[in-house]
Amino acid sequence: MWSTLRTMALVSAAVLVVACGSDEEPTDTTGGTGAEEASGEPDASPEPDEGEAASETGEGPPADLIAAAQQEGEVMVYTAIGAQVVDEWGRSFEEKYGIPVLTNRPGAAAATHEAWAQETEAGQHFADVVIHSLPLLFKEAEEKGWLAEHTPSEIDSYPAELTLPDKLFPLMAALNAHAWNTDHVTEEERQMLREQGQDALRDPRFRDRIAITAADAGGSQLAEYHHVINVLEDEYGWEFMQDLAAQNPVIYDSTVPMGQALVQGEFPVVFALGTTVVANEVLQGAPVEWGYRDDPSAGLFFIAASANAPNSAASRLFLDWALSLEGQQALVNINQGFSSHSEWVDERPIAALDWYEPFSGQVYLEWAFDESVLDDAVTDMHPRWNELFGR
């Protein structure tokens, strides 16, 4: 008996030693910046060459920022974009600067922001950079002084109306579309969906065969439903919603499981799909296609550095790189989103597919900083939508 207990105690003690040994440095709850408390140990990562060369010529981030960031040694990104996407994207940053990118995805946009906000309110600072698709929440954070100030070296390549100057920047757009599984629609139906766009969803043949996301699921859904119901009221409006409700669609709380249901063939047709959700599978051969409105809406992901970042220099360097053309190309080539960088050329693998048709108009992004959109949604659109669809 005692030998058994001793064995178990030794195992537990060994595990405890490993656990304590794997603990990171104590949390800085005083709000100090990572740069001030950076270790004096030299960074063993490979010396950067592109970054230093760029700074010497005046392009890109300054050399002292790079040096300070490398001294700090890592950057923690809180992201509502898939952690694996950011993980893969971050490897490019690490290859360039020798600074590993750690990711944390507390959940979708609201959950990501809430996790960061609660921690900040409580004086617990882990996040260096925050990425999610709810700009109004970022605006609240900015008013509370939670966003760090930094002027990215390529800021002139971005539309000013999509930024909070030196605080918040557009990272990537995930366009909304209606989509279909080509194995589960006839060729005639496929042509209807391509040529008639989302109007095809009104056709009785699609009754009981459609899935949609809930209007209050997140920022992308807010953009899509506001655009369809209010902005395009003459063309679609509540009449379209009523026709859609009459098709007895299945409603998902999130676009991700809906996208998976589409890929699997559970639902032949879906509406309000953020296309980045299924793009990876499509490139792997999944039988899915989609179509945009002429002026599609988009979930717009924003990026900001935390004013309380434990690694202040690394957070700003990552921000700078993320908004550079190089960083943008790296991101959208992974998750097939859209960049707002003025010099970005669409060379995404998804755009090269036979069925892919680009949209002809402008992406609807005006909702992003319009507080009346959210106010209207909470007081009117969401309750009315939920009632119409029986939620």
Add this chain to the structure above:
Amino acid sequence: MPAATTTAHQASSDGSQQPIDPRWRATPGRLISRGSPGERLVLIVLLVLLGLLIVVPVAMMFYGAVRTAPIGDDARFTTHAIQQVYTTVPYLRSLGGTLLLALVVATLATGIGSIFAWLMHRTDMPGRRWLEILVMSPLFLSPFVGAVAWITLAAPRSGIINVAARQLFGSEGTLLNIMTIRGIVFVLTLYYVPYAMLFMSASLKNMDPSLEEASYINGAGEWYTLRSVTFPLARPAMTASFFFIGVLAMGVFSVPGILGAQLDFTPLAVLIQRSAGSYPSDYATAAALGTMLFLFTIVGVWLYRRSLRRSSRYVTVTARGFRPRRTSLGRLRYLGSFACLLYGLLAVVLPYSALSLVSLTPYVMTDLTRIEFTLDNITNVLGTRGILEALQNTLIVAVLSSAACVLLGLVTAYVVHRNRTSGRGLLEYLGTMPIAIPGIVFATGIVWTYIRTPLYATLATLVLAFTASYLPHTLRLTGNGLLQIDPVLEEASIVNGASRTHTLRRITLPLSKPALLSGWILVFIFTVREINTAILLISPRSNILSVLTWDLVQDGRIANGAVVGIFQTLLLIGGVAVARFVFKVKLSSV
């Protein structure tokens, strides 16, 4: 003569009679201390510890229900969420549906588990030894991962089984539809049957066989004895199982969250998660829903504890061994084996086959005639930053939580069952209370409790949360273990001059070894597969495999999630193998 007025004596080494310490007052069948200052101190320390572990997070949840935001200077008090949740039809409807769902799942799981337990321990069914392992195996798979697997198998239009059936039989219909309320009941029942088997196995193994023997001797047949003796004796354990599973079913959100997209109602636990995760977030409503769920599950726990106490009356507390008579089933014994194999097929073989298939395809492919295989998912997962750390963290948390839970459970059970200090009832109730708290609700309270402390976002928070969550299990196991120890053995030690500490060390603890090890392995299993509690408590540096699986599935990376789910299962099997072959713990004894 009242025992208090009797001065007992013990024989000393010189043959003279020495008075026994008057604090040790022997009562029929029990040797219990009246409560020394030291014992009262231990009780107080335990009450404080359990209060911090359990009561404080629950109190924070109630606090959050009356605030506009959980923390922050802008938050103020409001009763709006409480009013909405407790008085409006949609929420009350959800409550009714949740109760009904829990009732049905508990009934089915208890019934099936009872039958299996009887087949294993009271009949001559062939292959009992291996079938028992098979029937207990669903403990290794989290219900969430099982639900993901069953969507792949039985989604109405695209599930593998339905696609294959259409191709084989040329029909257009749907053979199985898992995305219904029946589907949710089916999956939950599959994964709660082992719990029922644990309760019933313990009851049947510890039941006094002399009552059944008396029935046979008096000419009653086996089926009459089963109906009139065995079943009534086992009924309290069945009732305890029913309420225990009912409480668990009320608080689970992962399975109905995955399978319930097409339901007419939303279970309370899913509403909680939806309130917290939607935009804009409504933590007050989430907390208010948590309080509603808690108030109902606490009633379930009270009923569970009453039934458990009644079932312990029929436990044989003796140092003598016994072997119960096995019912001969004749040809029906093969039917019993078939039933167990069928259960294993549905609960283990099919889901793991689906997971394995998904992990080896580029995207979820359910048409077996057009399947393509790839190892990319496995290489992607192995190359994911953080996968090794998640594996390491899972092991650390599982080992430490198990050890802490067993230790705390043992000390608590000892105070409850071996002392007479007043306050033991409250201690036992506190120790059992975590069953009533749904994982996601408890985790919310834990976040709000520890967010301003250095423990936040560390593995320690996870260990604390799991220790509190699973304390009821180790309390039950160690308590049963203590109850099964014949007090005569401890009395003999005391009478012969041994101190209490010596008696604990040389008599009580060695005899409790099976219960301790069983508790350790059970908590290890639960911890490795736990999602409901962990999902809010992990941080970038304290991620664990179960939450990594959830994240990957939520990201749409089903195939990668399947790979991690399989890794998780391998870890569980490894832990159970160590327990079985190194520490000689039988899975059926938990």
